[in-house]
Amino acid sequence: LGGARTTTPDVAPHADPTGHMEIYDAPTDSLLDSQHRDPLLRHLTRTIVAAAKRHMPPVATAARSAFAPDGPTADFVGAAIDIGCGVGRTSLALAEGGYAVVGVDPSARAVELAAATAAERGLAARTAFRVGDATADPPAAWIDRFPLAVCSEVIEHVTSPERVIEYARHVLRPGGILILTTPHDRRLWTAMDTYAGHVTRFTADELRKMLWDFDVLEIGTEGFPFQRFVMRSYDRALRRSGRAHTFAAIGSSPAYRAYTAVMPWLLRVDHLFRGLGRGMTLVVVARRRVIVA
Numbered sequence: 001l002g003g004a005r006t007t008t009p010d011v012a013p014h015a016d017p018t019g020h021m022e023i024y025d026a027p028t029d030s031l032l033d034s035q036h037r038d039p040l041l042r043h044l045t046r047t048i049v050a051a052a053k054r055h056m057p058p059v060a061t062a063a064r065s066a067f068a069p070d071g072p073t074a075d076f077v078g079a080a081i082d083i084g085c086g087v088g089r090t091s092l093a094l095a096e097g098g099y100a101v102v103g104v105d106p107s108a109r110a111v112e113l114a115a116a117t118a119a120e121r122g123l124a125a126r127t128a129f130r131v132g133d134a135t136a137d138p139p140a141a142w143i144d145r146f147p148l149a150v151c152s153e154v155i156e157h158v159t160s161p162e163r164v165i166e167y168a169r170h171v172l173r174p175g176g177i178l179i180l181t182t183p184h185d186r187r188l189w190t191a192m193d194t195y196a197g198h199v200t201r202f203t204a205d206e207l208r209k210m211l212w213d214f215d216v217l218e219i220g221t222e223g224f225p226f227q228r229f230v231m232r233s234y235d236r237a238l239r240r241s242g243r244a245h246t247f248a249a250i251g252s253s254p255a256y257r258a259y260t261a262v263m264p265w266l267l268r269v270d271h272l273f274r275g276l277g278r279g280m281t282l283v284v285v286a287r288r289r290v291i292v293a
Contacts (some may be wrong), residue, residue, distance in 0.1 A: 032113065037085045039263035040227060041153070047094045047222060047271070048089060048150055048179050052080065052283050054176040055217060056148045058098030067100040067128050069142065076145040082170055083134045083164065084154030086115030088127075095126040099148065104132040135163040142171045152181045156198040164193065165210045174290040178214065184221050184282040188228070190235035191245040204277060207284055214286035221279030226266035228280050230259070 035041060054056075059078035069079065078100055080089040085103030087110050094101045095118065105111050111129045118127040132138075134151075135158055149168045155161035168178050183193065183201040193201070204219055223231075238245055250256045270279065 015127050016061070028113065032087055032117070035089050036258060037262055039267060040223065041089060041220065041279065042201070042245050043150060043271075044283070045090050045265065047283060048090055048152060049093050050099045050180065051095065051116040051179050052148055053097065053100070055179075055285055055287075056080075059147075064201075066159070067102075067126055069128050069130075070139070073079075076147070079146055080148035080150060081142070081146045083151040083165045083171075084151060084157075085114055085129065085167055086153075088117050088129070090150055090152050091127055091129070092121060092123060093119060094150065095123045096121075099126070101127050102142075102146075103127065103129040104134060105129075106131065106133050134167045135160055136167075138167055138171050144170070144173050146171050147173055147176050149178045150180075151178065154182070156182050156193075156200055156202070157196075159199055161202075162210050164252065169213070169288060172288040174288055175200070176288045177217075178211075178280075178284075178286045178288065179212075180284045180286070181222075182207070182282050184280055188280060190231055191238045192231065192235070195245045202282060204282060204284075208280060211284070211285065211286050212236070213289050215289055216284060216286045218285040220274035220283070221277050221282055222274055223267070223270050223280035224273050224278040226270050226274060227263070228278070230263070230266075232282060 028227045067079070069076070078098070080094050080099040080101050082088075082094065082101055082103040085091045085105045088103055088106070089113060091101045091103035103111070103114055105114070108131050111131050112255075115124070115127070115129045118124050118129070134154065149172050151164060151168055155164050158164060165180075168180075173179060183198060185203060189198075189201060207219070208216060235244075273279070275284070
């Protein structure tokens with residue numbers, strides 16, 4: 001497949017260049033709790049689904065006995081692909097919103113957990129999860145097929161983010177919509193980035209360059225002022241104490257319970273300031289350009 005015309009952004013100081021996610025080493029309950037309970041991730045999921053419905057609404061189709069995205073006769077009407085789906089946070093929300101969803105992730109454990117959660121929620125017929133590497137070429141059967149692609153909190157984990165964008169470019173049909181979220185601005189690096197296995201953070205200009213053949217429809221940030229204040233305050237507290245961040249240490253603490261109770265409301269306020277470009281997370285909606293011969 002064709003190469004991307006971009007330069008990889010710099011690796012952030014103190015980053016793990018392997019992009020290893022320590023939370024994926026955690027017990028299953030802790031892993032699922034961290035992904036489905038975190039206020040910022042839940043807010044990003046709602047933001048993604050809302051953007052999807054604005055720009056590529058789900059299409060009512062004849063009932064599928066099961067969504068089977070493999071092979072030349074696969075039906076991609078009303079389908080979305082979740083690139084780097086993890087344990088299915090966004091995939092499941094899109095399926096609940098009316099989309100048929102393919103989730104792809106390099107972690108076999110994450111894919112297995114995502115499929116199990118889909119079955120528990122009665123979403124197995126609307127979802128399909130596959131082990132796959134988004135820095136490699138996508139399956140030939142998926143090329144130019146999907147009307148919607150989501151890539152949430154993925155490109156910061158790899159040293160070649162342009163390859164992930166290229167993957168999205170190839171699986172989207174011309175005119176298809178890409179919704180991308182990723183941590184914003186290397187100056188906002190915290191201990192949570194290190195723990196999460198982030199390689200870098202991005203600026204809006206860097207994303208625009210990687211999306212050189214997309215039309216950017218929306219670009220903004222989430223998490224200012226409140227999320228940014230909380231994260232940076234927590235990071236300063238960790239540095240003063242000399243402790244490292246781990247979910248196991250805080251996941252059941254009274255402070256984290258208070259955070260999960262209050263932060264969703266504060267993130268709604270932060271959302272009003274998304275156009276200022278000062279938040280912790282970049283959110284981009286872009287359309288794959290239709291090339292007229």
